[in-house]
Amino acid sequence: MKTYAKKYLGQNFLVNKSISKKIVDCLNIEKTRNIIEIGPGRGALTYFLANKTDQLSIIEIDPDCIKLLKQKFLNIRIIQADFLKFNLKSIGYENYSLIGNFPYNISSQILFKVIENKNSINEVVGMFQKEVAERVCSNPNSKKYGILSVLIQAYFKCELLLDVGPDNFQPKPKIYSTVIKLSRNNIKEIDCDYKKFLIVVKTSFSQRRKKLKNALKKITNLEIKNSNIFMNKRAEELSVSDFIKLTNLLFPK
Numbered sequence: 001m002k003t004y005a006k007k008y009l010g011q012n013f014l015v016n017k018s019i020s021k022k023i024v025d026c027l028n029i030e031k032t033r034n035i036i037e038i039g040p041g042r043g044a045l046t047y048f049l050a051n052k053t054d055q056l057s058i059i060e061i062d063p064d065c066i067k068l069l070k071q072k073f074l075n076i077r078i079i080q081a082d083f084l085k086f087n088l089k090s091i092g093y094e095n096y097s098l099i100g101n102f103p104y105n106i107s108s109q110i111l112f113k114v115i116e117n118k119n120s121i122n123e124v125v126g127m128f129q130k131e132v133a134e135r136v137c138s139n140p141n142s143k144k145y146g147i148l149s150v151l152i153q154a155y156f157k158c159e160l161l162l163d164v165g166p167d168n169f170q171p172k173p174k175i176y177s178t179v180i181k182l183s184r185n186n187i188k189e190i191d192c193d194y195k196k197f198l199i200v201v202k203t204s205f206s207q208r209r210k211k212l213k214n215a216l217k218k219i220t221n222l223e224i225k226n227s228n229i230f231m232n233k234r235a236e237e238l239s240v241s242d243f244i245k246l247t248n249l250l251f252p253k
Contacts, residue, residue, distance in 0.1 A: 014044040014101050014127075016168040023179055024048040026125045026161055027097055034093040038083050038100035038110070038126075041065055043072050045099060050076060057091050059083050084109050088117050095120055101127040104173070111136065111148055114182070118155045124182040125161075133160060133178035145236045146208070150201050154190050154240045156182035190240075192247040200247045204235035212238075212246075219250055 014020055024045055027035065029052050037058040040046045042065065049056050050073060057077040060066055066080045079086070084106060088096075098121060102110050107128050114124055128136070131144075137158040138144040152158060162179040166172040190197060199219065207215040213231035220231075230238060230246050238246065 012101075012104075012169040012171060012173045013041045014164075014168060015170045016164075017044070019162070019164055019168055020044040021048050022162060023101075023125060023127065024052065024099070026179065026181055027052070027099060028123060028183075029053060031122045032093075032095050032097055034096035036088065036091065036093070036096050036098050038098060039103060040069060041101070043069055045101065046073060046076065049099070055093070057093075059086060084113060088120065093120070095122055097122045098124045099126065101177075104129045104132075104175070107132050108148065111152060115151055115155065118184065119188065122184055124156070125179065126182075127164060127177050127179045130163065130176040130178040133180045136182075137180055140239050141237055143236070147201055147205050150238075150240055150243055151198070152182060154197075154244075155187060156184055158182055190244055192244045193251060193253070196251040197243065197247045200250060201235075201243055204238070204243070204246075208235050210234070216250070 025048075033053040033055045035049055035053050035056045037046060037049060037056065040058045040060055041062070046056075046058055046069065057079060058069065059079045059081055060069060061080065061082050063080065066078060069076075069078050077091075079091075098114065110126070114121060132148075135144045135146055136148050136152050137160050138146075138149050159181045160178060161181055164177040164179065166174065166176065169177075200216070203219060204212055204215055211232055211234055213220070215235065216231075228246075228249060230242060230249075
């Protein structure tokens with residue numbers, strides 16, 4: 001059975017078996033045998049995952065791919081659903097790892113869902129648009145450092161693993177892809193109100209060229225502007241711990 005990539009789903013099927021195996025080998029199966037694959041498509045990663053664990057669930061939105069996957073993999077739990085709307089708790093895994101060749105058009109939304117489910121996730125191995133991968137893993141004082149960098153790195157250790165060129169996909173994308181690994185750290189909850197933290201981080205980067213005393217005008221008072229050491233810096237100069245301190249300053253517990 002043939003399946004064709006659907007542009008509206010952002011599908012670019014990985015066709016290089018060697019790279020598929022390399023990606024799957026990046027998972028630490030010793031941490032958990034519970035694996036959820038997002039958007040398996042034609043099953044390039046699924047084939048190698050099935051040989052590593054018997055606790056594998058795959059989530060796919062495309063009905064044509066679902067038919068193909070059911071033919072290829074008889075003993076795997078296959079769920080037809082939109083990952084962004086799907087309740088991961090319904091699978092029944094207490095802890096699990098995520099893996100996938102993620103569609104470029106929803107990669108940021110996938111990462112926000114990872115944050116929402118952070119306390120159930122051991123690690124994430126995912127292929128993203130190279131630009132997005134570099135943003136997620138970038139450090140302070142970099143132009144690539146931004147909202148996603150801070151929010152993900154509050155809860156995960158980030159590693160850039162592997163660049164993947166367009167020739168390894170069908171159809172070929174116009175951009176390069178990068179595989180990254182997010183390993184959950186030991187922080188159950190950060191030391192501030194997360195919703196307030198989110199407001200501070202997003203507001204700070206909304207005008208990233210401005211100093212924070214100007215970017216945060218709406219949520220600061222004059223006394224804090226004049227006294228706080230962070231206010232003469234720009235958002236990209238602050239680490240995750242700096243943003244936590246700033247949140248507690250602006251919104252005392």
